[in-house]
Amino acid sequence: MSFWNDPLKVAADWLEGIFTGWGMDAVLAHVLVAFLGVLLLIIILMVVDIFLVWIERKVVARFQDRLGPNRVGPFGLIQPFADIIKLIIKEDTTPGNADKVVYNLAPILSMMSVLILWAVVPLAPVMLGTDLNVGVLFLVAAGAIGTLAIIMGGWGSNNKFAMIGGFRQVAVMVSFEIPMLTMLMIPVIFSGSMNMNAIIAAQNPIPFWVLSPLGALIFLIAAIAELGRAPFDLAEGESELVSGFNIEYSGMKFGMFYAGELLHAFTFGGFWAILFFGGYRFFGLEQVSPFLAILILVIKAMLGYWVIMWVKYTMMRIRIDQMLAFNWKFLTPLAFALLLVTALMNALLSPAPTWLYALGMFLANVVTGWIALEIARSATKQERDRIEGPTKTAEAHH
């Protein structure tokens, strides 16, 4: 067993040897080593987070036909560090009317809710993270704490915009958590486990996006809503709420919300990769070295993050009534229908050979999606006719 093949175990054994050599209790040494491992992972995540600021700004610039940061350092790479220095030495103002404790707790909880998501991320075949048998639900539980942080920030600021932002965030969360929970059940049905590692292991011949392309799509939509990014960034609503729930935050407290949002998006890119695109798997390359496996996972997570950014900088923000109607009248019924179709096809096709199973699942997804779109199309046509009259005069309007 060399460092190249299993770096975590080699390093942990070495450290535990040192600690027990100092006369430390074996259990305590184990916990201390685990603590150092977690600390290392979170510090790496924070460094990644700093570069995410640069990536986000660079990508949005390209989408808007600009250059983005390009003055400080090569390709503007030093820019995020300059941003952080600015945030740290900025005056930390607290509104006089704010509820101090709740106000100050909100950014901390917001960041924490994102960081704990990494407890269930399997990084490589030998770095399985926490082997929790409820990993899938853990994702939703951490999201609940994140939503709570936004409500606390919105309410604690004692500001009308912040308050409205907090309420809207809850409306978004309570809506899109149902499709998300339902879509989380689809990898669970295929793999027969809620464990993230088992879900990756079950994607050995066929990744789940082949079996459930529609499920992957609905999960992405629900994830974007959970992240509070455009087109579902109602809680921030720059144009009408100025900045929404984080309006009264300055300095590093704002930085925590902002960095938390970026890391959250990257993390959900990672979960998208784990649940539907095979996580660290890439044609057996992950077996060569854990370092390579981590690289594959990071690349997949970055691709997911890029898709989330692509959506954010392409779509415009939708109104709250549109958001609620889209979720409750389209996405939630579709998610339930897809869950039941998947369960039924899974039972019917289980004796079939693998290729037939995959083909049947794929076609079932396509047909379900197509039927849903046809129903939505005829319903919207009726609605349009009802409002605008059956004439075609409004055609230019669209």
Added chain:
Amino acid sequence: MNEWIYVALFIVVGLVIPIGAIAAGFILGPKKPNPVKESTYECGIEPVGEAWIQFKAQYYIFALVFLVFDVEAVFLFPWAVKLGQLGLYAVIEGIVFVSILVVGLVYTWRKGMLEWA
């Protein structure tokens, strides 16, 4: 049990890092508060009235509908885990379970409670 130690460590470190960052900002930043700076932001004018006001009751209906489906999902997760090893009857039971709740969604829809008014 052992796995939860890691989760607990993640929670502890996940709290310490942002607290450290905010504390660094608090220590390094200037502190010159004054009443105007501390006043609530409201687009450049003095704030009018209370911010902690009563809100639109319709948010609550959506939260209630959400709660019901949230509990439903909790029931369905164990079902989904075991589904691969169970026969068609388990699938049909799941379909019945979800269909009963979809009736509730349809009722809510028909009553017009899903319209944002």
Added chain:
Amino acid sequence: MTAQQIIFLIVAAFVLGSGVMVVTARNLVHAALWLVSTLFGVAVIYALLNANFIAVVQVVVYIGAIAILFIFAVMLTRRDMRDSGPQMNSNWWLGALVAALVFVGLVFLLQGWSGFTGTAADLPSGFEPISLLGEALVSPEAYVLPFEVASVLLLAALVGAVYVAFNKK
């Protein structure tokens, strides 16, 4: 005392303290947030008992849905979030006495039970509680009827809530 018992005592004290804060906090939103910390402590106790699924469900449903519903309800119904009335009425000592007596009685009763002083044993390897739960929920010999009735119960809750809200309009 094992590490598990020490953790349990700390968490139990945290849950009790938060519970006391829920009923004594004057600001109703603060009370709701203390309720969140109480419920979180209960989730930790479930985790200590190796009940992973219940622990996570506790956070998803109680913190993610019910506590948020509470905060919502407070913000929606009260103009003033401060509870102006007194926190205690003149019968507080009677309540405290009954609570103390129930506690003493429970301790007395449970003294003879062997599980009272034991710690949760580690689950045997290969034991999959969630899978067993899933099987029990749908197998006709076990809980298939309660499973479907739970759906009807949820339907009744939903229809009732919508009906009440609709008639107020």
